[in-house]
Amino acid sequence: MDSLTIPTIFDDNPNMCLIVVDKEGIVTYINKTYMSVLNVAPDEVLGQPIASVTPNTYTTRVLRTGKAITAYNWNINGYEMMASAVPIFEADELVGCFAYSISMNIWDHKSRLESLLVENNMLKGEVLKAHTSRYSFDDLIGEESQFLQAKILARQVARQDNTKVLITGESGTGKELFAHAIHNSSMRSSRPFVRVNCAAIPETLLEAELFGYEDGAFTGAKKGGRMGKFELANNGTIFLDEIGEMPMAMQSKLLVVLQEQVIERLGGNLPINVNVRVISATNRNLESMVEKGLFREDLFYRLNVVQIEIPPLRQRRGDIRQLVNAFLQCLNRRLHMHIKGVKDEAMEVLLKYSWPGNVRELENAMERAMSLAHMDQADMIGKRHLAFICAKIKINCWEGSKGLKTIVQEFEEQLISDALAETGNNKPQAAQYLNIDVSSLYRKMRKYGIPVD
Ligand SMILES: Nc1ncnc2c1ncn2[C@@H]1O[C@H](COP(=O)(O)OP(=O)(O)O)[C@@H](O)[C@H]1O
Ligand SMILES: [Mg+2]
Incomplete structure (x- = not known):
């Protein structure tokens, strides 16, 4: 059967898998590349029915119909290839079939796959860490x-x-x-x-x-x-x-x-x-x-x-001291400082302020105060290192020439807003805090355009 012999150039062509069967579907030839892909030795394949080697083979159909099947996807052992199965004729008589599949470079794919797996595992670790x-x-x-x-x-x-x-x-x-x-x-x-x-x-x-x-x-x-x-x-x-x-x-x-x-x-x-x-x-x-x-x-x-x-910080002022100490320790470590503590006068300010930005604002204020104390070469935070907080507590009375009436009104408005903020907008409590009755609190809120609901 001359037509079934194969030129040696196909024998170890790394880009191509090639297999030949006779008209009974018995394997008469397989090249080295295909044996590697299938992970078989020659005697496991040669002389065997093709269906026992690759059960999904297209060659059986080609032998039955005498027609070629070209460019189908051939996935085997994790390799994805493009394959064709072609009938072999000798003087019009069908004598066998050969199937070949081509991959750009299947060995590249294999090592690429392996390196992708390694990379994937590494990335999984990174994801978990992040x-x-x-x-x-x-x-x-x-x-x-x-x-x-x-x-x-x-x-x-x-x-x-x-x-x-x-x-x-x-x-x-x-x-x-x-x-x-x-x-x-x-x-x-x-x-x-x-x-x-x-x-x-x-x-x-x-x-x-x-x-x-x-x-x-x-x-x-x-x-x-x-x-x-x-x-x-x-x-x-x-x-x-x-x-x-x-x-x-x-x-x-x-x-x-x-x-x-x-x-x-x-x-x-x-x-x-x-x-x-x-x-x-x-x-x-x-x-x-x-x-x-x-x-x-x-x-x-x-x-x-x-x-x-989670309650706002102004409703749990009792925690301020503990938070301040924790931030002091942690920031000393992070900023390489040695601030020992907070003076009573400064603690008073921290306890009095309403902290609209809550713990985050307290943490930032501590960092700022510590930097100021550090520049001052002080080892305790004093009131002067918290001037930026004091400024928010006090209202600036002598700014411009507003006149007493305006200043008093602004002060009143400020006190009412603070009381509402302190109590989480609880009107009866705010009124009690200001020592006025609820109805006059509402009246003043309307007067100053503070939203009532
Ligand atoms: N109870 C707490 N103890 C210590 N640090 C706190 C506490 N609550 C908040 N913080 C700190 O305050 C900052 C803001 O907290 P975060 O959880 O981001 O607040 P939110 O998500 O409510 O805006 C963070 O730096 C956090 O570490
Ligand atoms: Mg948040």
Whole structure:
């Protein structure tokens, strides 16, 4: 059978797999490259029926029909190739068939695959390192009762693996810290903790950020696509920060994901199962947003399974001392300083101020005061290092030539605003604080244009 002999140039051609069968489908030839791909020795193949070597072979069909099948995808042992099976005729008689498949360079693919696997494992490690919770409950300083209750509730809910948590509180009260701590003492602590700041990502990018996208999903999409935060957080926790800023259209998509626990990448059509715990946080009043139609009610109830409310710092002034000492230690270490403490006169200022920016503002104020004390070569923070806070407490009476009446009115307005801020807008309490009755508080609020509701 001359027509079935093969020129040696095909024998160890690394770019080509080649196999020949006779008209009964018995293998008469196989080249070295194909033997490597199949991981077989010559005597395991030669003289054997082709169906026992590659059960999905196209050659059987070619032998039956006498027609070539060209350019089909041939996936074998992890190699993806383009193959063709061609009949062999001798004087019009079908005597066999040969099949060949070509890869640009299959060995390149193999080593590329291996190096991608190595790279993939390394990146997984990096992802975990980058997306991990950095704080635990021990980092949450504060013992005042409302704060302590929040901490107790958070500890408890951390152990309930799948329970969704909504953390509320003003900006700077420690919502993010709580989210870290919950993840850290949950069963998912060795898995990723992924934060998404819903306020910082433009609406058009949020979907891609959360759910990822496939190659070519939109102009500018990365080659090969990209994983979204939900996929990244799989088996771990996703922290949806500033959830109150999420646009309505995204809220609907998020709701579906939470209901079905399945995501779809942008431009893709394969559903991907995700197992993710959701913790969200906001400084907005979501209930009133729901009432105004700015937040989906069904999503609100999904997210708000357990709500943890963190009190503002002005409602737990008893914790200020402890926080100040902790920041002092930590900042001394970070800034290489040796400030020993805070003088009574300075502590008085810190205790008196209303801290609209909460713990974050206190932390920043400490850093600023410490730098000033350091420049002063003082080893204690004094009142003069807190002049920037004192300035906010006092109102500047001698500025311009306003006249006594204006100054008194401004002072009154300031005192009322402060009292309202101090009491979290609790009018009866603010009135008591100012020693006036509630009706005159309302009258003055209207007079100064302070919103009553
Ligand atoms: N109870 C606390 N103990 C120690 N540090 C705190 C506490 N609460 C907040 N902080 C610090 O204050 C800053 C703001 O906290 P963060 O969690 O980002 O607040 P939020 O998310 O509510 O705006 C962070 O630097 C955090 O470390
Ligand atoms: Mg925050």
